[in-house]
Amino acid sequence: MTPFSYRCTDCGRTFSRDEVRYLCLDCGPTYRPGMPLVGVLEAVFDYPSIAKSFDPARPDWDLFCPVERQYHPPIQVGNTPLGRVDRLGATLGLSSLWVKNDGLNPSGSLKDRASYLVVAEARRLGIDLVVAASTGNAASALAAVCASTDTKALIFVPEKAPKAKLVQMVLYGAQVVPIKGTYDDAFALSLEYTAQRGGLNRNTAYHPLTIEGKKTAGLEIWAQLGYQVPEAILVSVGDGVILGGVHKGFLDLHRAGLIDRLPRLIGVQAETSDAIHRFVTTGVYADAANPTTRADSISVTCPSNAHGARRALQESAGETLTVTDAEILEAQATLAATSGIFTEPAGATALAGLVKLQAGPRRLSGSGPVVILATGHGLKDVDAPLSRISIPPAVEPVLERLSL
Numbered sequence: 001m002t003p004f005s006y007r008c009t010d011c012g013r014t015f016s017r018d019e020v021r022y023l024c025l026d027c028g029p030t031y032r033p034g035m036p037l038v039g040v041l042e043a044v045f046d047y048p049s050i051a052k053s054f055d056p057a058r059p060d061w062d063l064f065c066p067v068e069r070q071y072h073p074p075i076q077v078g079n080t081p082l083g084r085v086d087r088l089g090a091t092l093g094l095s096s097l098w099v100k101n102d103g104l105n106p107s108g109s110l111k112d113r114a115s116y117l118v119v120a121e122a123r124r125l126g127i128d129l130v131v132a133a134s135t136g137n138a139a140s141a142l143a144a145v146c147a148s149t150d151t152k153a154l155i156f157v158p159e160k161a162p163k164a165k166l167v168q169m170v171l172y173g174a175q176v177v178p179i180k181g182t183y184d185d186a187f188a189l190s191l192e193y194t195a196q197r198g199g200l201n202r203n204t205a206y207h208p209l210t211i212e213g214k215k216t217a218g219l220e221i222w223a224q225l226g227y228q229v230p231e232a233i234l235v236s237v238g239d240g241v242i243l244g245g246v247h248k249g250f251l252d253l254h255r256a257g258l259i260d261r262l263p264r265l266i267g268v269q270a271e272t273s274d275a276i277h278r279f280v281t282t283g284v285y286a287d288a289a290n291p292t293t294r295a296d297s298i299s300v301t302c303p304s305n306a307h308g309a310r311r312a313l314q315e316s317a318g319e320t321l322t323v324t325d326a327e328i329l330e331a332q333a334t335l336a337a338t339s340g341i342f343t344e345p346a347g348a349t350a351l352a353g354l355v356k357l358q359a360g361p362r363r364l365s366g367s368g369p370v371v372i373l374a375t376g377h378g379l380k381d382v383d384a385p386l387s388r389i390s391i392p393p394a395v396e397p398v399l400e401r402l403s404l
């Protein structure tokens, strides 16, 4: 671990590590549920010390980690494969296209990275309850990580979350509270819960270490490409914390002088859940009034990290686009059938965005590697792809009757 302090991403005030827990002490009190978070904290490390100690030949990733190793949960999170997808790349005019398969995390999504670090922090603080609101994956991730420790998980999720995700959290032993309402309702309730009844709140962006956890995906991409900065990384966007986290990973590398430029981040949202896209393109924030997308993991009325995501896109010369559910489900099928990688609709949203981008005037040149972040496993929600495919009918097991 390298020493760090927290800096408010809105007013710039800095705090020592244990002086503050969730939001800036000045800006945080102005936050009201139903608005994007204000006063989100950013971990600022002693970068000269990282620069002095980091050796790519023997990389010590603990240098970038804000919680001491002794508190880390025993479950193995991250270090997911980054593989070339040449068959898919050829159809998109990209000679170096890669997929980072984060569905291969223990609970099947990138959310394990954030839960891992927040549970480590709870252990450091001696808090035995971690509370989260989630569309489903953050909760199953928290439940899985807690199951490997003696920390308890309390979870608020919309009752309509996909069944596999609900099964996961219950089986992992979490206290699960399905909410008659949306993810945004669950978010507000969980904040009230921890404010009044205790526990450490793991809500995305609200706890600054969720961003730090997710940044490890960015650090890994750099290392797995042979310490190369890709031309672009495509990320599906709900609350905007994965986008902000991947950016933070490269920002840390840049601040430590290990890279000389940032990768372009391309944030892809579902058409009905497009609050960040509209915020970035118009400069004016407004909720996504009716986020009905089948990509449940990115179905968000009011993205908690809207401000941070916008900043990440500006700093990385990135952009956003939106895709329809039909485009998402088609991309999910294309990725599965050309690479063997089965990712949930939210994971396939990044590819749907790339397909759309490559068909238009702003297509990527392919001058460097392009990375698609596949954020969750396809088995998390089989009903979504079943809406556009059918399983062949059963036949008698008689060879003569087979017309194949």
Ligand SMILES: *Cc1c(COP(=O)(O)O)cnc(C)c1O
Pocket: 109, 110, 111, 137, 138, 204, 236, 237, 238, 239, 240, 241, 242, 243, 297, 298, 344, 346, 347, 375, 376, 377
């Ligand atoms: C949470 C999630 C996302 C979106 O991440 P945000 O930080 O909310 O933008 C994308 N894909 C999957 C599978 C997720 O679980």
Ligand SMILES: [Zn+2]
Pocket: 008, 009, 010, 011, 012, 013, 024, 025, 026, 027, 028, 039
């Ligand atoms: Zn502030």
